[in-house]
Amino acid sequence: MKLTKMTSKQSRVNSAPWHPGFIFDADNAPAHARSALQTKLSQLTGQPVVDGQWTVGSPKIGLFVVPGGDQPGEIETLVWHSWANDPRNSQPKQCIESYIACLMETGRKAHSPDKALVGALLAVCSDEDPRLGPGTRDNVFDLARPELEPLRHFLDRF
Secondary structure, eight states: OOHHHHHHTHHHHHHOSSOOEEEEEOBTOHHHHHHHHHHHHHHHHTSOOOTTEEOSSSSOOEEEEESOTTOOBOHHHHHHHHHHTSGGGHHHHHHHHHHHHHHHHTTOOOSSHHHHHHHHHHHHHTTTSOSHHHHHHTTOSOTTSGGGHHHHHHHHTO
16 A cells, blocks of 8 residues: 555645545455555545445545455456456466466466466457556456446446
């Protein structure tokens, strides 16, 4: 979490005519991330900010800690689970997981396993620019998957 940048911009946030939404990775401590972000954003804005919701004041502030709930991880965790749970992807999922497992057997451990899985997928399916945003634009991920419903719901309320 990079709350220091947010703290230095407090006056700009309070007087801005825009409605910022914050999507943060839970990493390994979802409860801590959620609590710290809710507290800091509430202090900065003078409004009660709650994960998964938008405030009613002005400006409207939104917070969503991914992958959601009490799960550790990041946006790639949510996206990987969504993609991997689609029955149409069962064979490629096995290939990607085998590839990452093979690399781990050689002593190369990914700091972020879900990022490695998504990166391996995108290296093949969106090879011009194998990042999450371009991969989404290339329709590698089915954004209608049920695993993405909480995030869609949050964004729809903006």
